[in-house]
Amino acid sequence: MTTLATTDTPLVEILDADGAQRLEQAFGHRTVGDLLHTLPRRFRQRGQRVDRKSLVIGERVTVIGSVKRMNSSSYTPKRGKGRLERVTLVVEDGGVDFEVVFFAGAKIKYMLPVGSEAMFDGTLSEFRGKLTLKHPEFLVLTAATGQSGPLKGSGDLAALATLSAKLEAEGSESLFGRRFLPVYSSKEGVTSWEVFGAVVTALRALVPVVDPLDPALITSLGLMGLDEALRTAHLPTHEAEIEPAVYRLRFDEALALQLLLGARRRFYSRDPAPPSPVRPDGLRTAMEARLPFELTAGQKSVLEDVSLDLSRDQPMNRLLQGEVGSGKTVVALLAMLQVIDSGRQCVMLAPTEVLATQHHRSLSAMLGDLGEKGQLGAPEEATRVVLLTGSMSTAARRQALLDIVTGEAGIVIGTHALIQDSVDFFDLGMVVVDEQHRFGVRQRDRLRAKGRAGRVPHLLVMTATPIPRTIAMTVFGDLEVSELGELPGGRRPITTTVVPVGEKPKWLDRVWERIREEADDGHRAYVVCARIDGDDKSDAGDDSGVPLTAAEDLYDQLSRDELSDLRVGLMHGRLPPEEKDAAMTEFASGALDVLVSTTVIEVGVDVPEATVMVVMDAERFGVSQLHQLRGRVGRGGFEGLCLLVTNSRADSRSRTRLDDVAATTDGFVLAQLDLMQRREGDILGDAQSGALSALRILSVVDDGAVIALARQYAESILDADPRLHAHPMLAERVNSLAGSEESAYLERY
Numbered sequence: 073m074t075t076l077a078t079t080d081t082p083l084v085e086i087l088d089a090d091g092a093q094r095l096e097q098a099f100g101h102r103t104v105g106d107l108l109h110t111l112p113r114r115f116r117q118r119g120q121r122v123d124r125k126s127l128v129i130g131e132r133v134t135v136i137g138s139v140k141r142m143n144s145s146s147y148t149p150k151r152g153k154g155r156l157e158r159v160t161l162v163v164e165d166g167g168v169d170f171e172v173v174f175f176a177g178a179k180i181k182y183m184l185p186v187g188s189e190a191m192f193d194g195t196l197s198e199f200r201g202k203l204t205l206k207h208p209e210f211l212v213l214t215a216a217t218g219q220s221g222p223l224k225g226s227g228d229l230a231a232l233a234t235l236s237a238k239l240e241a242e243g244s245e246s247l248f249g250r251r252f253l254p255v256y257s258s259k260e261g262v263t264s265w266e267v268f269g270a271v272v273t274a275l276r277a278l279v280p281v282v283d284p285l286d287p288a289l290i291t292s293l294g295l296m297g298l299d300e301a302l303r304t305a306h307l308p309t310h311e312a313e314i315e316p317a318v319y320r321l322r323f324d325e326a327l328a329l330q331l332l333l334g335a336r337r338r339f340y341s342r343d344p345a346p347p348s349p350v351r352p353d354g355l356r357t358a359m360e361a362r363l364p365f366e367l368t369a370g371q372k373s374v375l376e377d378v379s380l381d382l383s384r385d386q387p388m389n390r391l392l393q394g395e396v397g398s399g400k401t402v403v404a405l406l407a408m409l410q411v412i413d414s415g416r417q418c419v420m421l422a423p424t425e426v427l428a429t430q431h432h433r434s435l436s437a438m439l440g441d442l443g444e445k446g447q448l449g450a451p452e453e454a455t456r457v458v459l460l461t462g463s464m465s466t467a468a469r470r471q472a473l474l475d476i477v478t479g480e481a482g483i484v485i486g487t488h489a490l491i492q493d494s495v496d497f498f499d500l501g502m503v504v505v506d507e508q509h510r511f512g513v514r515q516r517d518r519l520r521a522k523g524r525a526g527r528v529p530h531l532l533v534m535t536a537t538p539i540p541r542t543i544a545m546t547v548f549g550d551l552e553v554s555e556l557g558e559l560p561g562g563r564r565p566i567t568t569t570v571v572p573v574g575e576k577p578k579w580l581d582r583v584w585e586r587i588r589e590e591a592d593d594g595h596r597a598y599v600v601c602a603r604i605d606g607d608d609k610s611d612a613g614d615d616s617g618v619p620l621t622a623a624e625d626l627y628d629q630l631s632r633d634e635l636s637d638l639r640v641g642l643m644h645g646r647l648p649p650e651e652k653d654a655a656m657t658e659f660a661s662g663a664l665d666v667l668v669s670t671t672v673i674e675v676g677v678d679v680p681e682a683t684v685m686v687v688m689d690a691e692r693f694g695v696s697q698l699h700q701l702r703g704r705v706g707r708g709g710f711e712g713l714c715l716l717v718t719n720s721r722a723d724s725r726s727r728t729r730l731d732d733v734a735a736t737t738d739g740f741v742l743a744q745l746d747l748m749q750r751r752e753g754d755i756l757g758d759a760q761s762g763a764l765s766a767l768r769i770l771s772v773v774d775d776g777a778v779i780a781l782a783r784q785y786a787e788s789i790l791d792a793d794p795r796l797h798a799h800p801m802l803a804e805r806v807n808s809l810a811g812s813e814e815s816a817y818l819e820r821y
């Protein structure tokens with residue numbers, strides 16, 4: 073009698089204790105469902121041609137084929153006595169020959185004579201130009217005589233053979249007779265074959281799985297049933313079945329994820345937020361009348377959405393994506409003023425102190441006397457803008473905190489770390505998060521908790537790192553998304569050129585010349601370096617062996633030599649805050665022509681007269697980062713120039729990447745490019761761990777279409793049944809995806 077199992081059955085009940093423990097240790101699998109929802113990496117198809125180029129030395133491979141030749145020779149091992157027989161088999165698989173070597177192979181000669189068919193599993197190596205497997209595990213599939221009997225073999229393969237024999241006795245097909253053999257990721261000594269054995273055991277025990285989806289939905293989407301999908305995804309008989317099976321499982325994950333995000337969104341919008349409608353006599357209206365420019369159509373339309381959100385009695389949760397320089401700040405400012413008009417406070421969070429300081433300066437400048445509450449001659453409705461940084465004097469800091477807690481300060485600007493940990497607000501009405509595309513759910517929750525008396529602040533997250541919509545939908549699944557496409561008038565496109573100093577060292581002189589020409593026209597230039605000082609010479613540039621240019625060294629050199637006639641400044645993260653601030657202020661005011669710096673100037677810095685951005689060792693930077701950097705120039709109606717200086721070789725991957733960045737200014741094209749080169753975890757960030765890390769089949773990067781579809785169905789399910797009372801199985805999946813900490817979303821509203 074076989075034990076029967078459901079997907080909830082613990083693996084220990086169907087596997088031996090040791091096997092179950094190994095699977096848990098290596099993959100975290102506890103239940104049959106955990107195991108079955110981890111799909112094969114690929115299938116090994118018997119008789120299929122093997123592409124030699126796809127074989128990687130050092131990787132584990134499975135070779136299935138017939139023994140073409142055999143050699144044996146005896147030798148005396150270094151240690152030990154007596155003589156051993158080294159047996160080398162030549163096995164052909166899919167048109168490729170493999171040498172299979174056994175060092176103590178006397179028995180092998182008899183088990184695997186020429187003509188027999190067998191399966192070998194081991195680590196691929198190369199010896200004298202030949203693909204080699206050294207003492208792999210093996211399984212004899214058919215002896216040379218063609219007679220079939222109990223399968224003989226070694227290790228996990230032998231164990232699998234025993235299982236296969238059991239299945240055959242029950243009337244099933246032999247596992248090894250299958251055309252498609254699944255290959256699973258192996259980890260911590262748990263081989264693909266061991267996983268396969270566990271999967272087969274689990275599927276054998278599994279009673280038909282009840283489908284949690286409505287039959288109508290399954291039919292209308294043409295989905296495979298869950299039971300069939302689970303079995304087929306591991307043990308397909310035809311190639312054509314694989315994709316629909318995997319698709320079904322992927323859809324289920326996407327649906328559970330979107331149900332979770334939808335539940336979370338509903339949970340938050342349940343919380344009250346006092347409505348802040350636009351007031352005709354308020355600050356927002358006054359500021360709009362004073363703007364030195366006309367808002368772009370995009371800014372107007374985003375602002376309309378935001379205004380509407382703010383005038384409702386539910387908190388806004390909105391992501392504003394907009395190209396570098398698309399004018400997000402002014403949108404945020406007007407939104408904040410609308411909230412201040414209803415008597416509440418706003419906070420703007422920046423990733424760095426430099427950016428926070430700049431926001432303080434530019435918002436104060438835009439507001440003029442509207443931001444000078446308490447000063448002589450300021451209008452009655454005026455508010456106060458307060459900056460809070462770690463480097464402020466104790467007295468200034470105390471005053472700022474006092475202004476915040478009494479409500480005197482309408483707008484508070486600072487870095488995340490600071491505000492999150494140490495600030496109490498009088499009545500926080502809105503949080504603006506600037507340039508933070510990795511702003512996680514948990515961080516958001518902490519800020520929401522800063523509202524007064526259970527009232528949840530509105531939230532506006534702004535980013536210039538373009539994220540394809542379906543990813544935004546998932547990563548920020550509980551946010552509405554707005555986009556700012558066009559750049560404000562007068563913005564000229566930026567020309568980007570790669571400067572390959574490896575091949576054309578003279579071009580570097582031309583770079584400094586260009587800077588001088590621009591400075592002569594009253595413009596300014598940034599020169600960005602990948603590192604601060606040259607202490608660590610070991611860290612050479614990408615593939616060139618040339619050490620990275622250090623900001624301090626280049627600053628010394630340029631101010632002494634190539635640009636000695638210009639005013640050159642230095643800025644990096646290790647300078648004391650007041651020096652950083654001074655450098656930035658001088659560059660902004662024109663007291664400096666050139667700023668040599670590290671990426672501290674990366675995001676949000678706005679100096680309209682800056683026209684040249686030189687990036688040294690550009691191959692060291694990511695695509696998005698380069699795009700952000702060049703967005704620092706060409707802001708003031710002057711043409712912008714970005715020079716990507718690199719030592720990387722002409723045919724290298726990093727050079728191709730730079731060429732791609734130079735070839736397009738479309739942030740969304742670049743975002744795709746970036747995605748292809750970065751790992752998912754990178755994009756999603758640690759803050760998104762939890763639910764997203766629990767995904768086994770769905771790829772947030774690749775499966776945009778499934779995610780969009782699932783979101784649509786998740787919404788209609790939640791609209792009709794917000795707590796999923798009529799869908800207990802879906803509710804269970806959502807809760808297990810959310811993990812214990814967050815699972816309350818479904819119950820709490």
Ligand code: ADP
Pocket residue numbers: 365366367368371394395396397398399400401402536560561676678680707
């Ligand atoms: P980002 O979206 O990158 O944060 P900013 O908000 O810093 O962009 O805006 C970039 C520059 O464009 C600023 O100098 C800002 O004053 C200016 N700007 C914003 N909106 C407009 C507009 N509608 N017309 C002209 N200039 C604008």
Ligand code: MG
Pocket residue numbers: 400401506675676
């Ligand atoms: Mg900005």
